[in-house]
Amino acid sequence: MDHDHHETPSFWRSRAGLALLSKSWHFLYHAQRRHHIATAGPYRWVRHSQYIGFVAIVFGFLLxxxxxxxxxxxxxxxxxxxxxxxxxxxxxxxxxxxAWLDYAAVTPQLIPKFGRNGALPVNNH
Structure with a gap:
């Protein structure tokens, strides 16, 4: 049976990690240029989304x-x-x-919190 590695869960896990990392860096870069806290994009749900992206990429490679x-x-x-x-x-x-304490009080450090319906809550920071 011919199996395309692009169809494996590990490939998609790495791909999702790369997308999260790319998106996170975009928001982090612009926040740092303005000397603001990154609270938009993936940072609405978790304070260190770029690290989650790295871990997802490496976990996909590991699998x-x-x-x-x-x-x-x-x-x-x-x-x-x-x-x-x-x-x-x-x-x-x-x-x-x-400002950091307020953000940290409502935004998890590394693991996003999911609502009752399984969706990520909207953080209005």
Whole structure:
């Protein structure tokens, strides 16, 4: 049976991660240029969407081409991004003060919250 790797869940997981990463960087870049908190686009749902994109890409690769090295490195990479997000949280709190605290109070750090109907809630920041 001929199987196209573009039809596998791992391919689409990596593709979705790349799309999220690209979209996140766009909003982050423009917010940083204005010295604002990125609260639009994917940042409405989660404070570190760019890291979720990276993890999705690498997880897709891990599923597509599992090796001992990728299996060992995946949890290390996830831990590094969690640690980086915590450091960035401290910097953002210092830079933006109460505005950051207000945003952080309603927007999850890494895992989006879903409503009762399974949809992401709209964050009006």
């Amino acid at each position: 597509q081409w599992p090796t001992l090295l990728t299996l060992a490195m995946f949890p290390v990479m996830v831990a590094m991004y969690v640690r980086l997000s915590i450091m960035e949280e401290r910097e953002s709190k210092q830079a933006f003060g109460q």
